[in-house]
Amino acid sequence: MNGAESLVRSLLASDVEVCFTNPGTSEMHFVAALDHVPGMRSVLALFEGVATGAADGYWRMARKPASTLLHLGPGLANGLANLHNAKKAGSGVVNIVGEHAASHVALDAPLTSDIEGIARPVSHWVRSSSSAVDVGFDAARAVRAARTAPGQVATLILPGDTAWSMGGAVAEALAPHAQPRLDxxxxxxxxxxxxxxxxxxxxxxxxxxxxxxxxxxxxxxxxxxxxxxxxxxxxxxxxxxxxxxxxxxxxxxxxxxxxxxxxxxxxxxxxxxxxxxxxxxxxxxxxxxxxxxxxxxxxxxxxxxxxxxxxxxxGAGGSVAHLAKADLPDLPPLGPLTPDSLAPLIARAIPENAIVVDESITSGRGLGAATTGAAPHSWLNNCGGSIGYGLPVSIGAAIARPDRKVLALISDGSAMYTLQALWTLAREGLDVTVVIFANRSYNILRGELSNVGVQNPGPRAIDMLSLDRPTLGWVDMARGMGVEASRVEDTAAFALALEAGLSTPGPVLIEAVM
Amino acid sequence: MNGAESLVRSLLASDVEVCFTNPGTSEMHFVAALDHVPGMRSVLALFEGVATGAADGYWRMARKPASTLLHLGPGLANGLANLHNAKKAGSGVVNIVGEHAASHVALDAPLTSDIEGIARPVSHWVRSSSSAVDVGFDAARAVRAARTAPGQVATLILPGDTAWSMGGAVAEALAPHAQPRLDxxxxxxxxxxxxxxxxxxxxxxxxxxxxxxxxxxxxxxxxxxxxxxxxxxxxxxxxxxxxxxxxxxxxxxxxxxxxxxxxxxxxxxxxxxxxxxxxxxxxxxxxxxxxxxxxxxxxxxxxxxxxxxxxxxxGAGGSVAHLAKADLPDLPPLGPLTPDSLAPLIARAIPENAIVVDESITSGRGLGAATTGAAPHSWLNNCGGSIGYGLPVSIGAAIARPDRKVLALISDGSAMYTLQALWTLAREGLDVTVVIFANRSYNILRGELSNVGVQNPGPRAIDMLSLDRPTLGWVDMARGMGVEASRVEDTAAFALALEAGLSTPGPVLIEAVM
The missing domain is CATH 3.40.50.1220 (TPP-binding domain)
Structure with a gap:
């Protein structure tokens, strides 16, 4: 068995059964191994930030890690921002990063870079395998690291020769590290x-x-x-x-x-x-x-x-916790879409047991209060502050829990960072309804300008925070990636589109023009 | 003068006059300074990889550095892959990266990360300013580093308090480092x-x-x-x-x-x-x-x-170099678009003095020979091998040389990495004609599978290299970002679309279905 096959079999032995991939030449043996070893679901992303964010979302809903397969240092670099978010969220992720064969690294080929250096700022655990013999055990250690509470980012770097050389051995799952003792x-x-x-x-x-x-x-x-x-x-x-x-x-x-x-x-x-x-x-x-x-x-x-x-x-053992009652906010009046009119409509539409992925930023500031009495749901936030987390996390959440509806609430500025995720949603037919809050600005930064003490910003500053020249056409972009989409501009149309989206299997995008 | 203003004035004093930006809260003082100090052209990108790639393209055609303005570690991380390409190309770039105020870093806020650690693998020069007083001189040093032959990546990290505190001073341009002596x-x-x-x-x-x-x-x-x-x-x-x-x-x-x-x-x-x-x-x-x-x-x-x-x-002083003659290949027959039929059509269409940005990968393997006798032009390649370089580089090239036509030849898989660049092309009205080679696969990897010794790949492996489920709709995606676009499927339609695109000012995209 070559090292690549021992990797896939060892990941499976440690109960890692999904791989979010964007492979390149140095990962071709892993692609081949994923092909002929049954059991690992491979999900292709067209940008690595989609793959790493999907792994984050998968952990949150599956409570076990997925793997990523990334191409050398630049591929890892493209996934770094969402690994930052995963790290801050306490999500366990196993990154598999291809590297040139050991003899080739010294030659400084075009794609050569300091992969460990790129990995370290976002990883709790980094290791480069030194031979095919080690790959299986290193994979088991990577999974154990990823499972370390609350969940960690583990990056395993595999030189090409460790993948293609024979001598690979399947490693059993390792017992998890103990949690800190209660004081x-x-x-x-x-x-x-x-x-x-x-x-x-x-x-x-x-x-x-x-x-x-x-x-x-x-x-x-x-x-x-x-x-x-x-x-x-x-x-x-x-x-x-x-x-x-x-x-x-x-x-x-x-x-x-x-x-x-x-x-x-x-x-x-x-x-x-x-x-x-x-x-x-x-x-x-x-x-x-x-x-x-x-x-x-x-x-x-x-x-x-x-x-x-x-x-x-x-002595609270006999006390009764106060639980939120089922209580939906009133319908807003017919009119334009604003944070205030959107919040009750979303609260009323959340399906029972839904997964809500929230990257609504300023557009969603009314959502917390409005949804307290909504149908029970899981609510996922961005813990690392690097925008572009929401669409990828929705992919992972939907793959982890195909039995649950995913509602992704995404600001337009954030969605642009990782819009390639729409293609993977379509490809995998994931049951995700995406709402794009099209306020056409980095609205949060307008507030932050004044928070940091910049008064009366001029037109050039405002222009740098504006996304309206040209207007982003989310319906066109979504259709270009195979996702059904519609644009709505008032409360009635939004309510209808949201209901239709949530009652239809598969991905749908709603551009809510604010 | 605060540190932010001293930064902008010092960059201008060192002849840096373009800034490719995607700012966040920690950069708001720089945004304000860019607003009220005249002379710096600010170009907004909706993803940092677009900003860093644009700076690479700008250097190649202007022979002087542009700056980028990036938001903390994750913003820099998103720009890393194209900085890798810039580094391998010998392009000079001055990255300005915001950081939390010094007192805040120790608190490990959500967006806190090891920015120097993220910068180092792609930077020749990294420095964090320690006070507003230093910012101007540090900026001059960053520009000198970027100008060090052949061109280097310099990353200057500016904590928030160095931006908003008073005491900033404008630094003069520093004399460049000497080049190695001829042996x-x-x-x-x-x-x-x-x-x-x-x-x-x-x-x-x-x-x-x-x-x-x-x-x-x-x-x-x-x-x-x-x-x-x-x-x-x-x-x-x-x-x-x-x-x-x-x-x-x-x-x-x-x-x-x-x-x-x-x-x-x-x-x-x-x-x-x-x-x-x-x-x-x-x-x-x-x-x-x-x-x-x-x-x-x-x-x-x-x-x-x-x-x-x-x-x-x-003793070659009197010898006469052999120069390529004006010699255009014959028109291909009417028929489907293939690398062989596209190459002569592109060669015949290249305008005099055009800038050709080549990320055509396998679709462009016939271009070198076909264009030898084309109208004189500059040809830009990806030297770092990280795909997604072409559209961003086209932005920078077009801004550096508004007097020249830019023809961007981009494979579909590569274009998806940084497709947000289309929006900036539209916003700035740049004179770029984009050809997307829509072969709907990571075609190069199919060859590489066999090069690394994987024979008879199975359907799951092939599927991981295929972009045809769903088909990417480039016309829709381009229009969604404000770029006029058309889809062509045969040689005659391609020739007409290319001629029309190159004779119209402003950005145009042609999806060439192969």
């Missing part, structure tokens, strides 16, 4: 701190599952503390019948105001709130200067066990 | 080596200008040596009235066969020929094992002076 002393401290409305239990990471949220809800019911989630969650279970909570707002002034009341803050899977950016004259830490912050358990911990212990320590 | 002993050796048809003068880099090629042509006329250029040139002056030569072929077997006759090889601006990839059982060095290779001058040297000296040493 019972901290649990008692946290139980003391959570007392009344000026105490805050701030949740993040895997604490956003339905089960852990219910534990948190019991604690809040017993102690009177406030529940809140981080500004973004990789995956939060929300909607009717779930424990609802606000999240830390993105806009700096609103975040400061929201967090000001809390003097005792317990973190479970969350990090102490900081500003997304530094703003001149404004604090970086968003909590009250006198707030005591207790990090009970980080994202790598077993957060179910942590919240179980906290329920015991607070 | 007269080597010149004499080279003059001895070049003697008869089994000796080869292999040219690359700035030796591909019209003037240097004529010097090389005199040497060939005098010594009987063969002239050849590297497999790819950042910019080669070609066509009627220029010294014509073959280039080292990309396909490994053809390259070995082409280079086999030569026993003495002199390199001027070129590197010793190696395989693009390593192939099992085939040599990495493409020259005959007994060939003596003399590196007379590398890409960083003054190649005009080098060839002048070699003319003297060979």
């Amino acid at each position: 019972t002393g901290l649990v008692d401290q946290a139980a003391q701190a959570l007392d009344g409305p000026d105490s805050l239990l701030l949740l993040g990471g895997s604490a956003m599952s339905a089960q852990t949220l219910e534990l948190a809800g019991q604690i809040a019911a017993k102690t009177g503390c406030t529940l809140m989630s981080e500004w973004a969650s990789a995956r939060a279970e929300r909607g009717a019948g779930r424990v609802a909570m606000a999240k830390v707002p993105y806009p700096i002034d609103l975040a400061l105001e929201t967090l000001a009341p809390y003097r005792r803050i317990v973190l479970v899977g969350a990090r102490a709130p900081i500003g997304f950016f530094a703003y001149p004259g404004k604090p970086a830490r968003l909590t009250h200067p006198e707030a005591e912050i207790l990090e009970l358990a980080g994202a790598a911990s077993d957060l179910t066990a942590t919240l179980d212990a906290l329920v015991q320590a607070t | 007269t002993g080597l010149v004499d050796q080279a003059a001895q080596a070049l003697d008869g048809p089994d000796s080869l003068l292999l040219l690359g880099g700035s030796a591909m200008s019209a003037q240097t090629l004529e010097l090389a042509g005199q040497i060939a006329a005098k010594t009987g040596c063969t002239l050849m250029s590297e497999w790819a040139s950042a910019r080669a002056e070609r066509g009627a009235g220029r010294v014509a030569m073959a280039k080292v072929p990309y396909p490994i077997d053809l390259a070995l066969e082409t280079l086999a006759p030569y026993r003495r090889i002199v390199l001027v601006g070129a590197r010793a020929p190696i395989g693009f990839f390593a192939y099992p059982g085939k040599p990495a060095r493409l020259t005959h094992p007994e060939a003596e290779i003399l590196e007379l001058a590398g890409a960083a040297s003054d190649l005009t002076a080098t060839l002048d000296a070699l003319v003297q040493a060979t």
